Amino acid sequence: MPVNPDLVGRVFPPTPPYLVGREKVREFARAVFSDDPQHLDPEAARSLGYADVVAPPTFPIVLQDVTLQQLLAEPDSGIELSRVLHAEQRFRYSRPIVAGDELTAQLSVTGIRTLGGNAMVTSEAEMVDAAGAHVVTATSVLLVGEGDA
Structure with missing residues (x-):
């Protein structure tokens, strides 16, 4: 089945709130080899x-x-999923994410x-904080291949 063109314009329900934890930030920083002290x-x-x-x-992400x-x-x-390749990723920030933020996307x-094909x-x-203020928009492009993997 090809990708449904009627997906354009579809908006999904907001995610449950995600509490950004200090240790999660540290773990992520280590995983991406970021040793900047502000992350740790x-x-x-x-x-x-x-x-x-x-x-x-x-x-x-x-x-x-x-x-x-x-x-x-x-x-x-x-x-x-077996036909998907993550082709592009961008982030547009209003402010940095800090441990203690509660985000909904x-x-x-x-x-x-x-x-x-x-x-x-x-x-x-679009991610907002507990007050509803924009924090970041993550734009993703998925390449969906044709047919069987």
Whole structure:
């Protein structure tokens, strides 16, 4: 089944709130080989004006993954995980993510472009804090291959 073109414009329910933990930020920083003290040491982060450790710039992928699971679970999407390649990723920040933030994300499918028998599915996961203020938008492009893997 090809990717459903009616996905464009579809907005998914917000995720449950995700509490950004200090240890999760540290673990993520180590996983991406970021040794910047603001990601690991609360005092270093405070000296820069933050309340706690600051998440590395790619940290939103943790919450964006929850939103992409919603998309992949759609029975009419035409997207099978075995045919998906993560082709592109971008982040647009209003402010950094800091340990203690409680974030909620909401995914919308913003475009589908076909290339031969393949489809490029673009989605945006908008993440807001507990007060509803924008923190970051994570834009992802999935390349969905044609036929069986």
